[in-house]
Amino acid sequence: xxxxxxxxxxxxxxxxxxxxxxxxxxxxxxxxxxxxxxxxxxxxxxxxxxxxxxxxxxxxxxxxxxxxxxxxxxxxxxxxxxxxxxxxxxxxxxxxxxxxxxxxxxxxxxxxxxxxxxxxxxxxxxxxxxxxxxxxxxxxxxxxxxxxxxxxxxxxxxxxxxxxxxxxxxxxxxxxxxxxxxxxxxxxxxxxxxxxxxxxxxxxxxxxxxxxxxxxxxxxxxxxxxxxxxxxxxxxxxxxxxxxxxxxxxxxxxxxxxxxxxxxxxxxxxxxxxxxxxxxxxxxxxxxxxxxxxxxxxxxxxxxxxxxxxxxxxxxxxxxxxxxxxxxxxxxxxxxxxxxxxxxxxxxxxxxxxxxxxxxxxxxxxxxxxxxxxxxxxxxxxxxxxxxxxxxxxxxxxxxxxxx
Amino acid sequence: xxxxxxxxxxxxxxxxxxxxxxxxxxxxxxxxxxxxxxxxxxxxxxxxxxxxxxxxxxxxxxxxxxxxxxxxxxxxxxxxxxxxxxxxxxxxxxxxxxxxxxxxxxxxxxxxxxxxxxxxxxxxxxxxxxxxxxxxxxxxxxxxxxxxxxxxxxxxxxxxxxxxxxxxxxxxxxxxxxxxxxxxxxxxxxxxxxxxxxxxxxxxxxxxxxxxxxxxxxxxxxxxxxxxxxxxxxxxxxxxxxxxxxxxxxxxxxxxxxxxxxxxxxxxxxxxxxxxxxxxxxxxxxxxxxxxxxxxxxxxxxxxxxxxxxxxxxxxxxxxxxxxxxxxxxxxxxxxxxxxxxxxxxxxxxxxxxxxxxxxxxxxxxxxxxxxxxxxxxxxxxxxxxxxxxxxxxxxxxxxxxxx
Numbered sequence: 001x002x003x004x005x006x007x008x009x010x011x012x013x014x015x016x017x018x019x020x021x022x023x024x025x026x027x028x029x030x031x032x033x034x035x036x037x038x039x040x041x042x043x044x045x046x047x048x049x050x051x052x053x054x055x056x057x058x059x060x061x062x063x064x065x066x067x068x069x070x071x072x073x074x075x076x077x078x079x080x081x082x083x084x085x086x087x088x089x090x091x092x093x094x095x096x097x098x099x100x101x102x103x104x105x106x107x108x109x110x111x112x113x114x115x116x117x118x119x120x121x122x123x124x125x126x127x128x129x130x131x132x133x134x135x136x137x138x139x140x141x142x143x144x145x146x147x148x149x150x151x152x153x154x155x156x157x158x159x160x161x162x163x164x165x166x167x168x169x170x171x172x173x174x175x176x177x178x179x180x181x182x183x184x185x186x187x188x189x190x191x192x193x194x195x196x197x198x199x200x201x202x203x204x205x206x207x208x209x210x211x212x213x214x215x216x217x218x219x220x221x222x223x224x225x226x227x228x229x230x231x232x233x234x235x236x237x238x239x240x241x242x243x244x245x246x247x248x249x250x251x252x253x254x255x256x257x258x259x260x261x262x263x264x265x266x267x268x269x270x271x272x273x274x275x276x277x278x279x280x281x282x283x284x285x286x287x288x289x290x291x292x293x294x295x296x297x298x299x300x301x302x303x304x305x306x307x308x309x310x311x312x313x314x315x316x317x318x319x320x321x322x323x324x325x326x327x328x329x330x331x332x333x334x335x336x337x338x339x340x341x342x343x344x345x346x347x348x349x350x351x352x353x354x355x356x357x358x359x360x361x362x363x364x365x366x367x368x369x370x371x372x373x374x375x376x377x378x379x380x381x382x383x384x385x386x387x388x389x390x391x392x393x394x395x396x397x398x399x400x401x402x403x404x
Numbered sequence: 405x406x407x408x409x410x411x412x413x414x415x416x417x418x419x420x421x422x423x424x425x426x427x428x429x430x431x432x433x434x435x436x437x438x439x440x441x442x443x444x445x446x447x448x449x450x451x452x453x454x455x456x457x458x459x460x461x462x463x464x465x466x467x468x469x470x471x472x473x474x475x476x477x478x479x480x481x482x483x484x485x486x487x488x489x490x491x492x493x494x495x496x497x498x499x500x501x502x503x504x505x506x507x508x509x510x511x512x513x514x515x516x517x518x519x520x521x522x523x524x525x526x527x528x529x530x531x532x533x534x535x536x537x538x539x540x541x542x543x544x545x546x547x548x549x550x551x552x553x554x555x556x557x558x559x560x561x562x563x564x565x566x567x568x569x570x571x572x573x574x575x576x577x578x579x580x581x582x583x584x585x586x587x588x589x590x591x592x593x594x595x596x597x598x599x600x601x602x603x604x605x606x607x608x609x610x611x612x613x614x615x616x617x618x619x620x621x622x623x624x625x626x627x628x629x630x631x632x633x634x635x636x637x638x639x640x641x642x643x644x645x646x647x648x649x650x651x652x653x654x655x656x657x658x659x660x661x662x663x664x665x666x667x668x669x670x671x672x673x674x675x676x677x678x679x680x681x682x683x684x685x686x687x688x689x690x691x692x693x694x695x696x697x698x699x700x701x702x703x704x705x706x707x708x709x710x711x712x713x714x715x716x717x718x719x720x721x722x723x724x725x726x727x728x729x730x731x732x733x734x735x736x737x738x739x740x741x742x743x744x745x746x747x748x749x750x751x752x753x754x755x756x757x758x759x760x761x762x763x764x765x766x767x768x769x770x771x772x773x774x775x776x777x778x779x780x781x782x783x784x785x786x787x788x789x790x791x792x793x794x795x796x797x798x799x800x801x802x803x804x805x806x807x808x
Binding site for chain 2: 020050056062065068069075076080082086087144145
């Protein structure tokens with residue numbers, strides 16, 4: 001028997017009708033002789049409804065109680081799906097995170113899974129049951145309910161697949177796979193049949209919101225094959241696995257990710273001495289602002305220019321901090337721009353192919369797009385451009401690398 | 405320190421505003437030096453919302469999964485109340501039934517509490533916290549979530565009060581106490597300061613829906629003083645305790661209960677032989693119809709007449725069963741009437757006072773109300789009358805026994 005872990009997201013279980021459809025799909029898998037463990041999110045909108053209730057009471061809810069509140073969302077869907085499965089003649093049993101011993105640390109609202117006791121699940125499977133587990137939640141050493149943070153259901157699914165040594169962890173969502181880029185920007189964007197964990201991580205962290213980063217990291221660490229599929233239509237989706245060495249013919253570039261919600265800040269003419277990067281980054285981090293790209297260039301006169309990007313909503317806060325710092329550091333000037341966008345080429349093939357960067361820069365130049373920042377990693381090249389050029393740039397690159 | 409267990413029903417926590425009010429009330433108790441354990445119901449309407457979801461999927465939900473679903477309602481309110489308490493500077497911690505080990509049997513949807521491990525609660529109280537427990541729910545030996553059935557939150561509160569040996573178990577609701585009868589029928593109805601467990605049981609089972617019967621039984625068994633109070637206004641409410649022998653001056657009659665939702669059925673001329681009552685009652689019980697009053701009279705010619713009342717919604721079903729039975733038993737005739745109402749006088753004083761029955765029957769006769777059935781117990785006299793006479797009868801009795 002093949003064992004599959006299937007995760008259905010909030011839109012896939014957003015209505016009673018859709019929950020029935022999910023049950024029918026699972027029944028189909030059972031009839032093909034597959035053992036199924038299901039991980040569910042809350043019905044779409046439910047988590048926001050609960051957050052609204054909490055917001056009406058306090059703007060700073062106690063983290064422990066927020067998790068008690070939010071974890072009810074998944075508990076509702078697991079019960080409803082089990083009812084729907086029974087209605088279709090499919091034996092099923094639901095478990096909350098605590099019931100199936102998804103042990104986490106005690107970092108409420110963003111807990112990490114430490115271990116899973118898969119005993120109960122195995123025993124139910126052996127008795128021919130579909131096992132339906134609440135995603136997103138766990139329980140700490142002290143028996144307190146924890147949640148893994150938004151999108152944590154993907155992580156639950158991968159962790160269960162790893163613990164059960166499942167054939168595949170299938171993530172059912174409202175898109176039918178991972179695309180070369182966002183089809184809303186490039187209509188010719190193409191679904192990828194396969195992609196590596198590394199590429200998926202770069203795609204995900206750059207704003208392709210198909211999968212949660214932690215889930216991909218987890219899958220990579222435990223070598224769990226991940227598949228992204230649509231819960232609304234049939235199809236093979238996209239399989240995410242370890243890189244296969246024999247796959248010589250694979251495309252150089254897998255896809256193009258982009259992110260519009262960025263802002264960039266530069267502190268110019270900082271006296272160049274050891275520790276200066278830390279002196280700049282430290283206060284930003286202390287203010288809970290996440291940095292994305294970081295670039296430092298040494299100038300001619302013993303000073304250095306330091307540039308980084310942050311989420312656009314943190315722009316003003318970061319600018320204020322930087323202006324204060326500039327005096328202390330004896331910097332010349334602080335500059336900022338919150339009308340930028342980032343475009344990234346991603347592909348493991350990049351490692352062995354020269355000339356990617358030059359093709360990229362030429363394609364952008366031909367469209368008259370000025371590059372404001374460049375940053376590279378082993379399987380990624382990112383550029384920052386004025387945000388009005390985002391769509392144009394993505395389309396130009398999609399065509400230049402023949403991703404259609 | 406006085407330890408109180410306070411239970412707030414669905415209307416008392418029906419909105420965020422009301423939850424904040426409950427928090428303020430609890431804070432007031434804390435400031436008076438009281439230790440507080442709170443038991444909550446789901447927000448009013450929430451259980452019905454969840455049942456609607458379940459109904460859209462199946463008309464016969466698996467009992468285990470129904471409990472997984474329904475138990476989320478209380479989990480939401482305990483989290484919200486803890487947030488509200490913190491917001492007011494009151495340390496608090498929430499527990500689901502499973503977390504605080506409210507161990508029940510495995511009768512899903514109508515489980516019975518077996519034991520409570522009060523360790524965690526005591527430890528939190530010792531640390532100055534308000535403990536907020538989800539009512540209505542528990543956990544069985546196998547770790548499955550169970551619920552106690554509608555109104556089970558009262559039972560949770562009493563069970564906790566018994567386990568913790570609390571001073572009082574206070575049931576906050578939308579009425580300010582137990583009345584001599586329903587004030588909507590008799591405007592002169594008066595709030596009772598005290599009432600005995602026995603009287604309350606008779607009042608509750610006869611349709612005064614203030615407290616759940618099981619909770620009163622539980623409180624009586626473990627001798628937990630119960631107090632019914634309004635969560636919307638100040639007041640002493642009604643205290644429900646063991647009968648106090650020295651209380652010689654107490655009224656003969658405590659109150660008048662009534663029930664409009666009944667129907668009566670009679671099987672006439674049944675050959676009178678051993679086992680006949682069982683032959684009649686058995687099939688009715690097997691059809692899951694609950695019997696209320698049962699009366700049997702022996703006739704002159706070796707036959708007997710057997711009458712009972714059922715909930716009006718079961719009338720037709722019971723009638724069909726009885727008609728089938730009549731042939732088998734060689735009965736003469738089956739009669740039924742679903743336009744009846746029951747009125748009951750309740751009072752422990754009745755035991756030592758003669759003449760209650762005659763005063764009752766005279767008062768009804770003076771209003772021209774015909775009595776169709778009579779049934780008595782040690783502390784109760786019930787009569788069945790045509791339902792159009794219900795209000796008239798209740799008012800006449802309220803006045804005849806000077807309950808104003």
